Amino acid sequence: DRTGKGTTLGARAVASERVFAEFNDQQTAAKTQLALAKGRVAAQARFVKAAKLNRLPRQAAAVMRALSDTPNGGEYVVVGTHALYAYEALADVTILPFAMETQDIDVLWDARKRVQTIVDDASLVGALGALKSMDNTYTTNTEKTFQARNSDGFVVDFLRAELPKEPPLIEANDRINPISLPGLDWLLKQTQAVTLFDYQGFPITFIVPDPRLYAAHKLWLSQRTDRAPGKRDRDRMQSALVAALVLEREPVLLPLDTDDLQQSVELFAAFKQVFSD
Numbered sequence: 001d002r003t004g005k006g007t008t009l010g011a012r013a014v015a016s017e018r019v020f021a022e023f024n025d026q027q028t029a030a031k032t033q034l035a036l037a038k039g040r041v042a043a044q045a046r047f048v049k050a051a052k053l054n055r056l057p058r059q060a061a062a063v064m065r066a067l068s069d070t071p072n073g074g075e076y077v078v079v080g081t082h083a084l085y086a087y088e089a090l091a092d093v094t095i096l097p098f099a100m101e102t103q104d105i106d107v108l109w110d111a112r113k114r115v116q117t118i119v120d121d122a123s124l125v126g127a128l129g130a131l132k133s134m135d136n137t138y139t140t141n142t143e144k145t146f147q148a149r150n151s152d153g154f155v156v157d158f159l160r161a162e163l164p165k166e167p168p169l170i171e172a173n174d175r176i177n178p179i180s181l182p183g184l185d186w187l188l189k190q191t192q193a194v195t196l197f198d199y200q201g202f203p204i205t206f207i208v209p210d211p212r213l214y215a216a217h218k219l220w221l222s223q224r225t226d227r228a229p230g231k232r233d234r235d236r237m238q239s240a241l242v243a244a245l246v247l248e249r250e251p252v253l254l255p256l257d258t259d260d261l262q263q264s265v266e267l268f269a270a271f272k273q274v275f276s277d
Contacts, residue, residue, distance in 0.1 A: 045201030054197045055094070056085050059154040060105050061198035064206060066130040067107065077191055078206045079159065079184075079214075080106030086194035086208040087242050091249035099241055104155035109178045110188055127158065128176055146179035161185035186217050186267045190254060210253060215242040216271035223270070243274045 009016045048054050060082050067076045078086070081102040088095045128148055131138040137151035148156045160178040162185065187209035195203050208214070218239035222232045245251070262268045 041202065045197075048197045048201035054199050054201045055088070056196045056198045056204065058199045059150075059152070060085075061196075061204055062134050063105055063107075063131065063154075063156055065198075065204055066134045067127060068205070070127070070130045074207070075110045076207065077108040077110050077188065078105065078208050079108045079187055080104075080157075081238070082106070083206070083208040083214060084238065084242070085196055086192075086206045087211045087214070087245055087251075089194055089196055090192075090211065090251040090253075091245040092251075093245065093249060095241065099238065103153060104157055106157045106159055108184055108187060109158055109160045110191075126176075131156065140175045144179075145175065145177045148176060159184055161188060183217060183220060183264075183267060186220075186264050187213055189213060189260060190256060192254060210256065211242050211246050211251070212253070212256065212271070212275060215239045215246065215274050216267055218242070219274055220267050220270040239274065247275070 009019060045054075064076070064078065067073055081100060082105045084095055084100055128138065128140060131148055131150075135150050138148050138156075139150075141147035141149060141155075146158050148158070158176055158178040160180055162180050162182060190210040190213060191207050192210055194206050194208060196206055198204055209217070216239070218235045221227055222235035222239060224232070227235070246253070261271060
C-alpha cells in the first residue's frame, strides 16, 4: 500500500515473478503520470497567481484542505464570511476587501451525510487532529468547545443545525463539540461545490450553501433582536451583496425546491423579501 506495507504472495515462482514485474511496470507508469500531473498543476498555479485569481487567504485554505482530507471531508460546509469567496467565483467578480475581512472561518457540520460504517477507530482522523496535522498550534478553546484556534489567533468555529436527536461529537477524541444554532438547517437545504484558488494558486474545493439561501439567512439574522447590532449591520450588508450577485450576474445555480423552503416560515419570508421577483 502507500505506506509500504504488503502481503506475501508465497514462495518465489514464475507466476509470482510475473506479478512482481507487472507491479513494477504499473508503479513506474503511475509515478510518471503523477509527476506529469503535478507539473501541470504547478504550471497552472503560476498562471493563477499571475492573473491574481489566488484570492483565498492562506489560513482558510489550509484549514479546509486539512478537513477535506479526512474521511468525513464531505460533511464540512463553509458558511459565514469565507463563503463569499465561492460566491464571487460563481459570479465572476471581485468583492472589495472590507466585506471579506475576518479572523475566523465558520464550518457547518452536515450530520445528515454521516454514514455508519464498521471501521477501525484508530484509523479515523478527527477534526482537531486534521488541523494539528498542518499546524500543531491548534487547540480547543476550553471555554467555547466548538472552537479551535492556532497561535496566530485564527479561529475555526464548528457549527451544526438543530436536530431532533443530539448527534455525537465530530469525533470522540476531538474534544470539539459543534454548537447548535437555529436557522442553520436552512443553509443545508442545498449546497454547491465551488473550486477556488489558494494564495499559492493551487485549487481547493469549497462546499457552500446556495447563495440564495445564504442571502436570505443573512437577512433573517439581521432582523433578530438577540443579535449584536454590529453583526446585524454586517449580516444586512452581506445579504444585499450576495443577492445582488445572484440577481445581476445570474450565475449558474442548481434549482431550488420552494415547497421544501416554505417549511421554515420566517426564513422563507426573508427569502421572498430578497428575491421577490
